[in-house]
Structures are given as structure tokens and as C-alpha cells.
Amino acid sequence: MVERKMDGGEIFVEILKQHGVEYIIGSPGSEWPPLWEALSRRRAEGEPAPTYINCRHEGLAVGIAAGYHRATRKLPAVILHTTSGGLNCATNLRGALHNGTPMLVVAGESISYGDGDAPDPGAQWLAGLSEIGGPTRLLAPVMKWAITVRTAYNLADTFHRACQIAMRPPMGPVFVNAPLELMLEQIALERLPHPPEIAAVPQVDMAALEQVAGLLMGARHPVIFTEAAGKEPDAVDALVELVELLALPVVEAAAPACTNFPTDHPAHQGYSPQPFLNEADVILLVESATPWHPPSKGPGPSCKVISISQDPDLALRPYSGYPCDIQIHGPAATNLKALMQIVRDLKGRQSGRSALYEERAARLQENHLRLREAARQEALATKDATPIDPRWLCHAFNEIVPADAVVVNELIVHRAVLDRYLERSRGRSYMRSFGGLGQGLPNALGMKLAMPDQLVMAVVGDGSFNYNPVVACFGLCQERRMPILTVIFNNHGYASMQGGLAHHYPDGYGVRGGGRELATSIMPRPDYPKLVEAFGGWGQAVDHPAEIVPALQRGIKAVQEGMPALVDVSLAW
Helix, strand or coil: CEEEEEHHHHHHHHHHHHHCEEEEEECCCCCCHHHHHHHHHHHHCCCCCCCCCCCCCCHHHHHHHHHHHHHHHCEEEEEECCCHHHCCCCHHHHHHHHHHEEEEEEECCCCCCCCCCCCCCHHHHHHHHHCHHHHHHHHHHCCCEEEEECHHHHHHHHHHHHHHHHCCCCCCEEEEEHHHHHCCEEEECCCCCCCCCCCCCCCCCCCHHHHHHHHHHHHHCCCECCCCHCCCCHHHHHHHHHHHHCCCCEEECCCCCCCCCCCCCCECCCCCCHHHHCCCCCEEEEECCCCCCCCCCCCCCCEEEEEEEECCCCCCCCCCCCCEEEEEEEEEHHHHHHHHHHHHHHHHHHCCCCHHHHHHHHHHHHHHHHHHHHHHHHHHCCCCCCECCCCHHHHHHHCCCCCEEEEECCCCCCHHHHHCCCCCCCCCCEEECCCCCHHHHHHHHHHHHHHHCCEEEEEEHHHHHHHHHHHHHHHHHHHCCCCCCCEEECCCCHHHHHHHHHHHHHCCCCCHHHHHHHHHEECCCCCHHHHHHHCCCCEECCCCHHHHHHHHHHHHHHHHCCCCCEEEECCCC
16 A cells, blocks of 8 residues: 655645535634645646635635535635634634535644644744634534544544535534644555545435325415525426426515525515415425424414425524424425426326316416515605615616626615515525624625626625625725625614614613614714725715616626625615
């Protein structure tokens, strides 16, 4: 057996290459010379290696990784700086955990502090970088799996296993603490672990799916709720076919994670479950963790609830409370395709209910058109209002945005308004930033990294914008020529906080005038366009409804010309 001598940097790069990792996204510190040397050697000698993306903020690095995975379904690698770097993006990692976003996250530490014969990592490690238990102890709560490497010989196997565990359902971020002294060590390896040539896909439970098909076909008032089916693009196509076979209504969650079902399809029934819950006799949840609220206010006891999900038990949530009669574990696309085929075969042999399906399809189309027309009329009624009404902004936004644009939504108060107006077909990429404010711009840059030729737009509230690593994001836009268009829905404060105050203390002092100044105001209005201009971009503040469309057009043109752009729209409080 031929031995190979490699240090940890070479091992890391080789394992990532074997797992098909295209990008190493980093906001690193002084523990990463082995990686930089390995990448530099491969570049000089013409050997393949993942592309290194250097970020100026840890939250940006993790957010890019999340957006990149959403666009590609591929595993990204993220490198951080020990404890401080990990803590600085723990919120982003928590979002990845709860959103089922896989990524390999690696940081290091010193285990020698320069004593003995070990390499000297520098005085900063003992002085201010190290914590008891190291970065693993601090990051384990927001990771699917976390481990510290104990010997240099274990590096290869640990990196390999981490890649596999991250991508195994339910997917999520994994963490490896690779101490600097181990990464610097040259070790002899007889072989490097590699992914299996064949990885068998779990078989669908045909008996359970046949039962589900029978329930759906026999139901008088079935309904489908979905929140994240679109994470698997094939699941959307399968869901459309199933819906058309049985004329099933589809309701998206109040905060859809992605494009789950074409919004222009006549079966799309909006975002409110309430009109369907009272009379529903069969509910199919497709990757829907929170189909209605509160969980106890669901359908009647005679309604059958079916869940198709990678994680129907919601193992990472502290509470579920949702009823479920049939659980179908596994990928939504695989199960929906099998279910669709069963329904097609059964429908071919049972033609007696065709009139019921036709009648239901007609009702769904009528309600679909009614919802769309109501939204349009509401927007038109406010088109001249000042301050600008968010319904008119969302209507104008939908009219001006190209059909092939990528939209990342980090709105809070106006999220539901944008979802109501933004047409999302199977061709449009859409992502809801999830897990804590400050991830919209990084997620958008991750989508841009994956789809460099597409127009990418980050839609954020002014409150969210203040939490984003704006300087680092626009710096990356400039450095790597990755322009995006940022649109700020600016209501000059944190309206969700004011709404909570009004909800719990409707007659209180805060509602009568003092609350906004205490916790919710973002005033006076910052000159946000100057932030993007500092990085060679273009920006404009918008205060009148007639300015919206021209400003968005100029922003799109600036991005097409290679500049990051920002449009700050002042809205009614």
C-alpha cells in the first residue's frame, strides 16, 4: 500500500473535492495557513480544488452558504475563526439548523499554546481566543452534529463523515473543530476515505401511500398545506400533477420558504388556512412544519391529517402540537411521484367521481381569480397614496421584476404582502431568509454565486437591513463583481414591535405615543443609498409612488451593468 504524506490543509481540500464541494466560503482567522497553502499549491500546479470565497463577516459567509445550497442543492464548506467567529454567526447557523440547510463548518483552536515542541500559534490564542471546551462546546447547540478532532490521523475520516452527515436527511449544518497543530502535522495516509459509489435511496412505503391515495380520492373537502416542498424542485412538478388529477386546493404557509406551487395556478388558494380548516376532511401536509396557528386551532377530530416530510416528527422543534394520523417519511419528490402514479392508476379504474373533481376545479379557479382580483384592486386603490402604501409597492415590484429574476425575501411586517403580490412560477427562484434578522443580503449573494448570470434581488425591511452585514456584503459585491439589487421597504422603524405593544397593551401608554420612541423607531432616516455608493454602486431614495417603477428600472439597469444597487422606498408606518 502506497503511503501519502499530507498535512491537514491538503487532506481537507482533497476530501471536499471528492464530495463535490465547489466553494469554500470563509471568514477565517490565524488557524488557516494550512488551507491557504494547499489551495495556493494546487493553483500553482494546476490541480483542481474548490474555489475560495473570502468574506469580511462570519454572518455573510454562513448566509452565502445557505443561499448557495438553496439554489444548487450542493454542499458548501464554511471556515470560521475559532470561538469568536463561530459566536458571531451563531444566529445564522441556528437558522440553517432549523431550516434543514446542510453545510460543513470548520474552525480551529490551539491545543499547545506554543509550549513544548509544538508549532507556535501565536500569543493571541492564550491571551484572548481560547475558551474552555473550545468552539465545539459553544457551537454544538446550533449544529446537527459537532466534533473535535483528536489526532491528525483522524482528520480525513472526520471531514469525510461530516460531509455525509450534513447531507443525510434531515439535513443540517455540521461542525468540525480541527486544531491548528493537527492541521500543520504531516502524516502518512494509506488511503483517503471517499463517498460510496452506490448510495441506495430509501424505498417508499407503497402500502401507506395507497392508503393516502384512497383518502384523497374519497374526500369531499381535501386540502394541501405546504411550506417548503420547493426545496426539492422535482417535488413542485409532482405536486402540480397530483393536484390536477384530483382538483386539490393548495394553501401555502403564511411564510413560504421557497416556490412550492405556482402562484398563477388555479389551484393556488393563497396563504390563509382558516377558510379550509373547518370543513376539511383530509389534510395533506407537504413539508409543512407550521400549517396553521396556533396548533390547537386546527381541523375537527374527524379530519385525517397526513404528513409527507423528511422530518415529520419535527425533532429540532421544542414543540409541535399538530395532529397527524399518517406519517410518510422521506423526500417529498420521491413520495409525491409514487403517490401520483397510484392515484393515476386508481383514477383510471374509478371514473365515478369525475364530476366531483370537475366541480371542485371550477370552484378553485373561481376563488383563485377572486383572490387575485381583490389584491389587484386594493393595490390600484392605493397607487397615489402618500406615504406609499406597501400594497402598491408590491404590485409595482411584481410588474417590473423580470420573470427569471431571483428574489430573496427578508421582510417581516410586509412579508405576507409581498407574497400575496409576487408571482412565483416554477421558473422563478425564491427564498425566504430564515432564523433571525440579518441574513437577506448574504442569502442573496449565495444565490448570485450559484447563478451569476441571473438578476438577484434582496428585499428587506429597514429593521432587517440594519442587522445585515451591509459593508461586508457590498464589499463582496465590489470585490468579486457579484452585483445584486437591494430594495428596502422602509417604514422607519420596527413595526412588528409596535404591533406587539398594541396587541398586549391596547389601551396602554405605548400606544398613546411613547412606545415607538422606546423600542421601535429608526429615525431620523439614514441616507442608505450612500452605503452602496461607497462600493461603486448606485442608489436612490423613493418618497412618491410615481418614483417606484423608474427607480426599480434604474436599479435593474445598474446591476446589469455590473454595479450593486439599492432602492430605499419610504412607506407608511
